[in-house]
Amino acid sequence: MSKAYYQFKPYNVGRWIIWTLFALVLLLAPQVFTSNLSISMLAQMGIAIIACLSYNLLLGQGGMLSFGHAVYSGLGSYVAIHTLLKVSAGALAVPVSLIPLIGGVAGFFFAILFGYVTTKKSGTPFAMITLGVGELVFALSLMFSDFFGGEAGISANRVVGDPVLGITFGPAVQVYYLIALYTFVCVAAMYAFTRTPLGRILNAVRDNPERVEFVGYNTQVVRYLAFMISGFFAGIAGGLGAIQFEIVTAEVVGPLRSGAYLLFTFLGGATFFFGPIIGGVLMVLALVLLSELTKAWLLYLGLVFLFMVMYAPGGIAGLIMMNLRVAAFGRLRELWVSYLALAVTGLVALLGAGGVIEMVYHLQLNAAIGPEVQYLGATLDTRAVESWFGSVFVMLTGIGLFEVTRRRFREHWSEIQIDIEKEIKRREMA
């Protein structure tokens, strides 16, 4: 038999390029974004990427919808911070750089513990049982304050032990590079996992658990193993979080955090490996940056989410892949103008809508501070009819034009898709 199945060979170059690029991005990011806040955000992104990817081992790879993933990252954080405390008390001698691994082991351990129960089921019962475990752990975390430190949490100082090569982990940048290193390794490891027998069988379990039983695999074991591995990586993310923030509070095991993993993994795109990476980045941008930019961030987040689920259920990764497909057939260029038009009209609509929303929020929250709202450098006056009229006008015009371009775009798009289908058929025939 010829080795025709080495289909990857030509792609391998591409893969090298991608991984190198990824490493470069991780390496250079803090040179580009240098403020404390952006370095802190970059670090948080690294953590979120690991967490979302570990979550996607369950959701995207294994078809397990978990509502309690924060339990594993969170408990990883707690164990890590307790370790850090022990280290600073001199009771343990672990270098700080290895503490995230201890978090990983903790996540792994709790995944073994809880996963034994949860992975017995799949589908909706799995989802519900993880919800229950999540709520329970969260509630208990506020009750057992010895370990969880109550709502004040546990804090520690990451600058302990002797510096190695002058690295104390005091400065944020040093911590960032630690996190970046972990991110790179974890992403690579999780990617590698998807190419192993267990990874593939996990996909099979997602697609059709029944049939898997008839090719010799115990689906429960497959889910359980995947759950543990996912717990391990979640724990690493948690451990890194402990070092980054030097404080761990109950919210890290809470349902909101679990919900955020789910939301952003989905937004990034659960069907593709790299989707959650986008999701993790978005998560930090939305939770940290957006909430600082506008008081209406939750509304924006909710709306974006609604529309994404409705119009792009494959997440951002799905959108990207769709366009790559079009590009692969050499048809992307002709969409260029449409995209530009969509972007412009969309922005106009958003601009108007944003103005309206900001003014409404202003009226509700800070009317008394003064009628003016700062909006993208312009000043809107909530008392002036012109502001309202203007914003609404801009919004409506934007929406109208957007709709027109969208329709044209859609036609064009489906035309291209039809052509591509035909082309594929033709190639198959050949």
Next chain:
Amino acid sequence: QAQSARQAKREQASAASNAPLAGQTVKIAWIDPLSGLMAPVGSNQVKSFQFFAEKFSGPNKHNPAGVKWEVVPFDNKLSPAESLTALQSAIDQGIRYITQGNGSSVAGALIEAVARHNARNPGKEVVFLNHSAVDPDFTNSKCNYWHFRFDADTSMKMEALTTFMKDETSVKKVYLLNQNYSHGHQVAKYAKELLASKRPDIQVVGEDLHPLAQVRDFAPYIAKIKASGADAVITGNWGSDLALLVKAAVEGGYNGKFYTYYAGVTGTPTALGQSAAGKVYQISYNHYHMGGEYSQWQNEFQKKFNADFYTGSVIHIYRALSEAMARAKSTDPVKVAKELEGLKFTSYNGEVEMRKTDHQLQQPLYLSRWQKTDNKFTYNVENTGMTFALVREFPSYVSSTPTSCAMQRPN
């Protein structure tokens, strides 16, 4: 009218003449919740800060330094971790003063974070002005040089409350119902300690902790309290946990009194309504009929925002900060912090002192009672037709509690 206006102008002019820092802007980062459970309180407080920033900016008698105040709000979503990110962001923007108060959990995290930051970044120090977080640990076991508290801590309030109860002979049995987190634990702890020493005859007939903001139905708790025969309840509850508790008591025919910390916080008065009249007491460092300028501001605030001003520590903070800056002739946090220590200044509740040993403001406390407005107590709280009427005032020395703080000062 005209006269007083002229007088104000004159005062301003004289203030300006010896305002050493006039023209400088001091930014204060406000890191508190604007979304989530505590958002109502947070939005009220950010308004308070902005209101007085506007009022006190520039040289005037409340601003001897003559600086211009600017408040930069950060929504921390009541989360310690988010607060640290906000702190980072504030520091990046060059802000050197931060204020926070909602949630001792966040305060604890901020205290440590500020301490770490200051240690790691000499020359970029940050001062933390705590306006409402009342965990006594912050000025005892966990006291820190960069932290200054302008509220009165749990132990001080309980000191005053039990002093009042000493004379309330009708109270024989009390019940302690609190939220299951550090604030609730501490209220229960100090209540037991101080009652035992001041009114040993009072029996604590029951003690309960319930999860924070989880309980919708307090009827079972009321049934339990009734069954215990308690004639008063001491509770540190706030928000809906307090409102629902009192509501359930009214409906369940419980006639005992409620000694509370936070009955006046946004939303709760509305929920208390008229049926709770005479049953609910609040211990605080201010009340709704302080008189003088304070009452004017309160009314002005009411008119402007259709909300009640209750976070009086905001005024303390601007006052103290300006005073210290004037003395330091600088807005450098290191110098200002030094001046803040032990600073004595006059505020709306008389002469107060930022105690040097632990950075806890020493100030009078007031006990007030929920009742219908009348000729004497006119302030209409949350447009309910009800108000908190002053029952008793406790001078600073009464409510003062000792500290175990061993302050580490930077050299």
Next chain:
Amino acid sequence: MEFVIVSLLNGVSYGLLLFMLSSGLTLIFSMMGVLNFAHASFYMLGAYVAYALSGIVGFWPALLIAPVLVGVAGALFEKYSLRKVHKFGHVPELLITFGLSYVVLELVQLVWGRTAVNFRPPELLQGPAFTLIHTPQDTMAFTWGRAAAELCQDAVCTPFPATRAFMMLVAVLMLVGLWLLITRTRVGLVIQAALSHPHMVEALGHNVPRVFMMVFGAGTGLAGLAGVIGGSTFVTEPAMAATLGSLVFAVVVIGGLGSLPGAFLASLLIGVIQTFAVAMDHSIGSLLEGLGLALSESMRNKDFLRLTLSQVAPVLPYLFLVLILIFRPKGLLGTRDH
């Protein structure tokens, strides 16, 4: 004695409120297979809308109109949003309701502010429905409405609020109504069939999208009704959705996803158990000591041993949830193993 009676009544009435919420959720799930994460948001919406309406038309008309409006809102959401993702499967359906809960929360806060609003029950429902009187002679008596003040001077009076009595009444009516709807009409069949093969049902001549829309509207309308009652009995505030949301999920799963009688049983059980658990001051530590084990002082201070049943009462539903899914995944009265 009156403690037990009142606790029982408290438990049952609270349980019935839970049922009002879980019934709509169950209806939607059993018929459409959608776990509506925004269900509690519709509950909140019901309370707020009724609050706004009661200022204009009074409480009683609002009690009728608000649920209808909420139901219409739900139906519109189904039509313009949920329906679009139906073809993508259950996870996106769930997620879109998840997203909706954020949007509803923000909108409610935009319109009505972030603090509790003063939504009070009408005159008729203020005050007690009846009063239990424990006389000094240690006998029990009972009067409708409020007991005379002089009577309560030396006797112990325990009033039972009219709002709660009303809540019980409405919940029972709702149960009966739903029961009739599901068992006596073909709508239920159509929808269950459409769960597996929607196109086939259509090809048999049934207008499936409209039925789905109506079911979703009905379910959210029920949540709205619960909101009117829950909001006026407890508080109407933005946090009201979040606190009840996951609890209701627990109830529905414990009862057996999709089973109406199960939801009813689970609601009552949880209501009553929670209520009585509050009264229990037993902890593991005290239990051990009761068994004759001497605990050292440091042991006694371990929070694990100190935790009392009354403290964990509010999280008991989640404990049940986990236990039931392990030992009886169908739920109490569920018929299918999902």
Next chain:
Amino acid sequence: MLEIDNLHAFYGKSHVLHGVHFKVAPGEIVALLGRNGSGRSTTAKAIMGLADAEGDIRWKGQRITGLKPYEVAHLGIGYVPESRDIFPKLTVHQNLMLGQKRAGKGGRWSFDDMYAMFPRLKERQHTEAGVMSGGEQQMLTLCRTLMGDPDLIIIDEPTEGLAPKIVELVAEYLRTLKAKGVSVLLIEQKLTIALQISDRALVMGHGSIVFDGTPEELKANPYVRKEWLEVG
């Protein structure tokens, strides 16, 4: 009664039918034959409004292209899909009930008629349909559609998975349908039966009709049989 002209159909982006046209007269059994994947099922779906269709579909003179499936059904066209699509969680009886367009409204057929036709269904009346055997499900689907009292019934591969004996039964019942005035569009794989009972045969290839004639003509046309039906 049913007239189809220049019908094109699509699955998403792929174009499956290319200008199909044929007619079905009242009381006629028309067999639609063809290889796998030639587009027969798609034709049925297009008529029912279950696939994107362009072109002209007329039913009793009225244009029904683009109508919703339930509207088509209400006009009197019944459809038995090849995938059976029984409702697994409902009982056999409930499945039949859903076949009725309005509760309790009697048409040509009653429950008893159905049970008489396939006694096996009566035995399993109260069983969940999902656990029934493949063949039983096939019977159920047929009956369910009949309960809707259609004037034309489109049956996609009704004999698949049925025991030979039952296949004969089905064939017989299709004739009964015809006797009751119902037209049948029969999509079949088994030539033997199809040619036995139908009045006319259509053969489909690559998304269009390549033969239209009587069974006799088809039997006499080896080219079509070989090229489009792969039988000698």
Next chain:
Amino acid sequence: MHTTPNPSDTPALELRDVWKRFGKTEIIRGANLAVRAGERVAVIGPNGAGKSTLFNLISGRFEPSSGEILLNGQRIDGKKPFQINRLGLSRSFQITNIFPKLSVFENLRCGVLWSLGYRYTFLKFLADLDDVNERAEELLDRIGLHKRRDTLAMNLTYAEQRALEIGITIAGGANVILLDEPTAGMSKSETKRFIELIREVTVGKTLLTVEHDMGVVFGLADRIAVVVYGEVIAFDTPEAVKNNPRVQEAYLGSVLAEQQAAEAAH
């Protein structure tokens, strides 16, 4: 697993008085059957007789209410499907049961993995498992889906999916294979090709297949088992079965089956 057919006289598969009840209804009522190693057996019977149920019992999808099932002399009743599969029995489904979102190649690879001993490993890359990949490629050729190698299984045509279904079933190299109506829904020519395929891939293996197409049955089977009302009423050579009056009455009916059989013989 690669076990050679059992040389001794132990039947490859044996059912001893197997019963299955669902609630009160008895679906399988004392079925007895002994299939020799290397034999091809067709299972026929009226709709609802319990053929698929029998397969479900053998393959561990259901547990028998009573009775014994033996695979190469070893009790397998009560075992889980995956355990039975590991003992060398594999089955296909009447209703296509594949991994829709994996490519054809991956589908086959999943079928191969366990039997080559890779189990739950996550320390090796799939791409490096030469034996697995070779085997999967070979299967791909055998079931004629080479051109569709990287197509997602859900995008295959019905017939292709059926072929894949068989491919997954034989991938693990089991020596006892159960096929439930493998040719259902296929056209004549496809059916013919398919029978060839089945014949080819099951050389030296024990095969049980459910079929309604008499052409297939008579063309493929060494022996035919007739199941009626949950009992095996006959188990004999095709000729004998065809002429068995009970079988004719219960199942075959009259002329039509004859015709079909004749048609298939072309």
